[in-house]
Amino acid sequence: xxxxxxxxxxxxxxxxxxxxxxxxxxxxxxxxxxxxxxxxxxxxxxxxxxxxxxxxxxxxxxxxxxxxxxxxxxxxxxxxxxxxxxxxxxxxxxxxxxxxxxxxxxxxxxxxxxxxxxxxxxxxxxxxxxxxxxxxxxxxxxxxxxxxxxxxxxxxxxxxxxxxxxxxxxxxxxxxxxxxxxxxxxxxxxxxxxxxxxxxxxxxxxxxxxxxxxxxxxxxxxxxxxxxxxxxxxxxxxxxxxxxxxxxxxxxxxxxxxxxxxxxxxxxxxxxxxxxxxxxxxxxxxxxxxxxxxxxxxxxxxxxxxxxxxxxxxxxxxxx
Amino acid sequence: xxxxxxxxxxxxxxxxxxxxxxxxxxxxxxxxxxxxxxxxxxxxxxxxxxxxxxxxxxxxxxxxxxxxxxxxxxxxxxxxxxxxxxxxxxxxxxxxxxxxxxxxxxxxxxxxxxxxxxxxxxxxxxxxxxxxxxxxxxxxxxxxxxxxxxxxxxxxxxxxxxxxxxxxxxxxxxxxxxxxxxxxxxxxxxxxxxxxxxxxxxxxxxxxxxxxxxxxxxxxxxxxxxxxxxxxxxxxxxxxxxxxxxxxxxxxxxxxxxxxxxxxxxxxxxxxxxxxxxxxxxxxxxxxxxxxxxxxxxxxxxxxxxxxxxxxxxxxxxxx
Numbered sequence: 001x002x003x004x005x006x007x008x009x010x011x012x013x014x015x016x017x018x019x020x021x022x023x024x025x026x027x028x029x030x031x032x033x034x035x036x037x038x039x040x041x042x043x044x045x046x047x048x049x050x051x052x053x054x055x056x057x058x059x060x061x062x063x064x065x066x067x068x069x070x071x072x073x074x075x076x077x078x079x080x081x082x083x084x085x086x087x088x089x090x091x092x093x094x095x096x097x098x099x100x101x102x103x104x105x106x107x108x109x110x111x112x113x114x115x116x117x118x119x120x121x122x123x124x125x126x127x128x129x130x131x132x133x134x135x136x137x138x139x140x141x142x143x144x145x146x147x148x149x150x151x152x153x154x155x156x157x158x159x160x161x162x163x164x165x166x167x168x169x170x171x172x173x174x175x176x177x178x179x180x181x182x183x184x185x186x187x188x189x190x191x192x193x194x195x196x197x198x199x200x201x202x203x204x205x206x207x208x209x210x211x212x213x214x215x216x217x218x219x220x221x222x223x224x225x226x227x228x229x230x231x232x233x234x235x236x237x238x239x240x241x242x243x244x245x246x247x248x249x250x251x252x253x254x255x256x257x258x259x260x261x262x263x264x265x266x267x268x269x270x271x272x273x274x275x276x277x278x279x280x281x282x283x284x285x286x287x288x289x290x291x292x293x294x295x296x297x298x299x300x301x302x303x304x305x306x307x308x309x310x311x312x313x314x315x316x317x318x319x320x
Numbered sequence: 321x322x323x324x325x326x327x328x329x330x331x332x333x334x335x336x337x338x339x340x341x342x343x344x345x346x347x348x349x350x351x352x353x354x355x356x357x358x359x360x361x362x363x364x365x366x367x368x369x370x371x372x373x374x375x376x377x378x379x380x381x382x383x384x385x386x387x388x389x390x391x392x393x394x395x396x397x398x399x400x401x402x403x404x405x406x407x408x409x410x411x412x413x414x415x416x417x418x419x420x421x422x423x424x425x426x427x428x429x430x431x432x433x434x435x436x437x438x439x440x441x442x443x444x445x446x447x448x449x450x451x452x453x454x455x456x457x458x459x460x461x462x463x464x465x466x467x468x469x470x471x472x473x474x475x476x477x478x479x480x481x482x483x484x485x486x487x488x489x490x491x492x493x494x495x496x497x498x499x500x501x502x503x504x505x506x507x508x509x510x511x512x513x514x515x516x517x518x519x520x521x522x523x524x525x526x527x528x529x530x531x532x533x534x535x536x537x538x539x540x541x542x543x544x545x546x547x548x549x550x551x552x553x554x555x556x557x558x559x560x561x562x563x564x565x566x567x568x569x570x571x572x573x574x575x576x577x578x579x580x581x582x583x584x585x586x587x588x589x590x591x592x593x594x595x596x597x598x599x600x601x602x603x604x605x606x607x608x609x610x611x612x613x614x615x616x617x618x619x620x621x622x623x624x625x626x627x628x629x630x631x632x633x634x635x636x637x638x639x640x
Contacts, residue, residue: 086423094412220594
């Protein structure tokens, strides 16, 4: 069976050129590419790339941990990571965890066993000690504030963002403000809860536990929120909603039930997804594709730990 | 350095058991698992899983080709594939092509070089001869009608579905029917176009080229459709929209511009995404998670070529 040297000889090029063609890398002339491809066709050469990677210690695979694949928030993050990875001939290995810890550990284990070159965790479930156990095996990058930790991160300061949004609503006359989030236990949600409590304390408002709506991830979760609202004797006058999708779902249900937005219920979303633009939802813009791009760049850096804080921007529209 | 036999000896278990634990496979007692993990911790054993896979000829990776990661249609397909893969300890390698042919060829090349065990193409760009050149390297599964081809497929008969939807609109009194699709050149779109032309011929209606709206993928594309509609002197009275997202975008813009749905414009979506339910959009249900599940099962079958036709279901709501 022909080997890479035979191919190089047949094609009249260097072994390096053959390797570049096989790995789809740039800087090879069209003529040389053709010559290599013809030589490969005429021989029975069939490289086992896993063996190539083994000798090189690189897989050109990057792991990405997300709880769901079918959510626009994670969709945009993946899109940002994938677009940058594409430029560098890296492929994404997707770990959909459904927020099960064992799935995240599997991803960390793949990093340990060198099946992927780096791991981006878009939404973490594992405790820090498990992450720490794996930092020596390759870059682990988080999409949450990991300052002071042994991993790189690109993040939004959710305490600051939530405080900014709450104060904006307060300035617009709202004192009874509730909020909607996904899972309560996530690092980002905890920052938001702290911001909420500090806000209430600052303005001498009482914490109403039923102003907090949990497990709000998708458009359809908005229905549940509105059902709860209409059964409340003293409902909030404004809702801070950690996802534009959920805000859009709430707005749609309000329109059906003739609940006036913002007069009877003000709504503020997060992310500035396309749906927020079309439905004129006031929101905090989070540049998710840019965050994805930075997460990828950090993942490719084997030597430095860095922390990129991304600023959010208030987009005033018609729901507050 | 310790090898797998040393670990087995230290743990007092068989090599097979160590292998099962390393690969996170079932049927190992908690005691044995612990013993193996302790032995690994006490040794300096660090398996290179790529070497293990090399000897075994399996990667436990399955490739999935999608044009975009951030679209609910592909999100649900990926979710269906991922949920089934999770159960079997398979991981997904995501190839986001942005509809560039070279990206799809990269995925096929990874199959050729045994970096993935199988490849699911959710939306194909390559010509059939390129696909055919790769069928000998491993299972390639398509999400389009591939009957008569050398690859397995799970698919909707888009000719039948589109015809069904068009006749439904016709029965409801609509003679001027337009449609919105993504790219015109895709296999599914071509089936739809044929169904549309056959429908017009059957009912002696003239083809109005400007009743066809292309490049409609997302919610925000609905805005463009409505802009074009309001500038038409003789607009269609009904639109068949190949994506609920786009239908939802159109409906939202119609509401803003006080265009009455369905009286002035009837809308029929595709997929029955959550947004269609909430916005009461009449649609054809496509069970995307189930399709994803079947695509995975076909991908794991190395020996048989099969073709699963999935039926769509008309969901009557308020937009027709």
